Amino acid sequence: MTTNKKWFIALLFILLILATGCSSGIKQAKKSDQDITIFVASDIHYLAKELNDNGEAFQKYMSTSDGKLLHYIDEITDAFVKDVIQEKPEVLIISGDLTNNGEKESHLELAKKLASIEQSAGTKIYVIPGNHDILNPWARGFQGTEQYVTDMIGAEDFEKIYHDFGYSEAISRDKTSLSYLTAPSKDLWLLMLDTSIYDFNELIGSPMTNGEIDSETLLWMKECSEKAKKENARILTVMHHNLFDHSEILNKGFTLDNQEEALEVFKESGLNLVLSGHIHVQNIKSSEDDNPVYDIVTSSLGVNPVQYGVLEFEASKGFDYSTARVDVEGWAKETGVEDKNLINFTKYSKDYYSEASLHRAYESLSDVTGYTEEERNLMAETMSLLNSNYFAGTVDSIRNEVLASKGYQLWEAADPSLFTKNYILSMAEAGKSSQNTLTLR
Ligand code: FE
Ligand code: MN
Numbered sequence: 001m002t003t004n005k006k007w008f009i010a011l012l013f014i015l016l017i018l019a020t021g022c023s024s025g026i027k028q029a030k031k032s033d034q035d036i037t038i039f040v041a042s043d044i045h046y047l048a049k050e051l052n053d054n055g056e057a058f059q060k061y062m063s064t065s066d067g068k069l070l071h072y073i074d075e076i077t078d079a080f081v082k083d084v085i086q087e088k089p090e091v092l093i094i095s096g097d098l099t100n101n102g103e104k105e106s107h108l109e110l111a112k113k114l115a116s117i118e119q120s121a122g123t124k125i126y127v128i129p130g131n132h133d134i135l136n137p138w139a140r141g142f143q144g145t146e147q148y149v150t151d152m153i154g155a156e157d158f159e160k161i162y163h164d165f166g167y168s169e170a171i172s173r174d175k176t177s178l179s180y181l182t183a184p185s186k187d188l189w190l191l192m193l194d195t196s197i198y199d200f201n202e203l204i205g206s207p208m209t210n211g212e213i214d215s216e217t218l219l220w221m222k223e224c225s226e227k228a229k230k231e232n233a234r235i236l237t238v239m240h241h242n243l244f245d246h247s248e249i250l251n252k253g254f255t256l257d258n259q260e261e262a263l264e265v266f267k268e269s270g271l272n273l274v275l276s277g278h279i280h281v282q283n284i285k286s287s288e289d290d291n292p293v294y295d296i297v298t299s300s301l302g303v304n305p306v307q308y309g310v311l312e313f314e315a316s317k318g319f320d321y322s323t324a325r326v327d328v329e330g331w332a333k334e335t336g337v338e339d340k341n342l343i344n345f346t347k348y349s350k351d352y353y354s355e356a357s358l359h360r361a362y363e364s365l366s367d368v369t370g371y372t373e374e375e376r377n378l379m380a381e382t383m384s385l386l387n388s389n390y391f392a393g394t395v396d397s398i399r400n401e402v403l404a405s406k407g408y409q410l411w412e413a414a415d416p417s418l419f420t421k422n423y424i425l426s427m428a429e430a431g432k433s434s435q436n437t438l439t440l441r
Contacts, residue, residue: 034316036185037089039123040238040309041080042277043097043130043300048105049074051141051150058142066280067356067391068302069349070100072328075342076306079331081113083324088121089310091184094165095277095298096130096196096240101138101207104151107161114165124184126166128192130240130278134158135198136207155198166192172227174220181224187315189228191221191271193239195256209253211241211278218265225269236313237266237274243295244285248426249419254279266293273319273440275309282307282323282393283435296321296438304353305346305392319440323393350388358384364420375410382407383420386427395431402428 047070052058054071062071069076084092092114099106114125132138139152155178159167167173170180171189178194195211213221228235243263245251256262266274267287274295282299286292298309305325312320328345341348361383365376382405389395395402402408408428414421 034185034187035312035314036091036188037087038091038093038236038311038313039084039087039089040093040095040275040298040311041301042095042240042275042298042308043280043302044077044094044110045070045073045097045100045132045300045302046077046106046110047073047100048103048109050109051103051105053143055142056145057147061142061147065356067304067353068300069304069306069352070302072342072345073100073302075331075337076302076326076328077110077113078335079328080301080306080308080326081117082331082334083327084117084123085121089123091190092117092123092125093190093192093238093275094125094127095238095275096128097132097277097300098127098130099133101140102133102136102152103139103141104153104157105141107133107153107158111161111165118164124169125164126169126182126184126190126192126238127162128166128194128238128240129155129158129178129196129198131196131198131207131209131211134196135201137201137205138207172220172224174217176214176216179217179220181227183233186231187233188313189224189233189235191224191235191237193217193221193237195239195241210257211239211253212257213239213262213265218262221265221271222269225271229270234315235269235271236311236319237271239274239276240278242276242279242285242297243274243293244287246279246281246283246285246295246297247430249423250279250281263287263293267291275311281391283430284321284393284433284438294438294440298323299391299393301326303391304349304388306349307392317441319438321438321440323436353391354384354388357387360384361387368414368418368420371410378405378407379410380407382411383424386424390427390430393435395427396434399428399431402431 098110117123118125134155136152139150140147141150166180169182171183172181180192183189195213197208201207242255245255272293276295276297279297280300280303283297286294301308307323307325310322310324332342358380361380365380386402389398411421411424
């Protein structure tokens with residue numbers, strides 16, 4: 001063999017190694033293509049800064065609120081945007097109630113913030129409307145001592161404003177609602193369902209809480225699942241309303257009106273995982289059979305502990321769901337704001353919710369008679385502790401402590417016809433398992 005030939009063979013050898021190296025590189029890239037991380041936020045209830053001067057009217061409005069941190073929603077949303085840009089998930093889903101009461105200004109501002117995520121992180125964003133977002137007669141701004149009527153939006157505006165966040169990437173559109181099908185990856189498709197009913201809002205003067213999937217949309221869902229089957233893709237379903245009752249007490253208007261009919265289609269079509277919102281409680285429920293359908297409710301981003309869901313998908317394995325909290329403190333540090341509440345947001349947000357919760361507990365005790373002052377205090381404290389943890393999906397972490405407490409025992413022995421008693425017992429029941437994690441194989 002000549003030296004030239006030897007060199008030639010050595011060169012071939014090197015090329016072969018390089019080629020193998022390359023191909024394994026491609027394989028690796030392909031593998032990570034199949035693994036996708038999805039962030040899911042729900043019920044942001046964003047209120048544009050321009051609509052709120054934080055004056056008397058807004059303070060009054062807040063005093064009747066349900067514990068939402070609406071006065072810091074702009075900061076929470078910015079901190080969330082920062083988290084997403086830092087973590088760069090492949091997909092971000094927002095499952096409805098994007099705005100406080102469907103104000104046009106709030107929609108436009110939020111869309112701007114979402115655009116900044118797509119630009120800096122390349123994350124694909126998909127949204128659907130909730131019952132507060134479209135044709136909402138309650139759209140208001142706050143100035144001084146006055147609330148003023150501000151522009152709302154219609155369904156067509158929603159589609160335009162969120163054109164880049166779902167509607168332009170749809171591979172199929174439902175004809176009767178703002179529902180769409182999209183394929184962020186080859187293996188995992190998203191069925192984004194618009195379950196809100198907004199056509200009668202102006203007539204009744206308020207945003208309708210109830211939701212449903214109408215019969216034409218159900219038919220379209222079946223077509224979508226056929227299409228996915230042909231392409232060997234799995235479908236993850238997203239909707240604002242719940243597929244199951246997540247509370248024995250609070251379910252009217254939260255669970256789909258036509259739950260039974262819808263569940264049949266979910267089962268028939270093999271749609272076994274749903275992400276929903278609306279009830280603001282972090283909670284996971286499934287149908288009780290051999291081939292269960294799961295409905296994961298992610299709690300409101302604007303309510304303590306300001307958390308979002310993280311869903312990891314691996315085509316060969318399945319789904320892993322967990323929650324993460326928005327790093328408001330980190331954002332505050334980075335932006336240098338001086339507001340102490342933002343700097344110590346974890347504690348502030350927890351205390352804010354506990355206080356609101358305690359206030360409501362005393363209110364609901366006002367017509368409960370036959371207890372001493374001390375007993376009423378214990379009962380209120382138990383209710384507040386349960387309530388705070390219930391909305392965060394963390395009752396399991398305090399359940400033993402609660403069950404052993406004097407306050408809980410007083411509730412247990414209370415008149416069975418009391419609404420509050422039944423609510424307390426249902427919250428304790430939810431603590432039997434973790435509502436913040438789920439593994440699906
Ligand atoms: Fe909501
Ligand atoms: Mn809602």
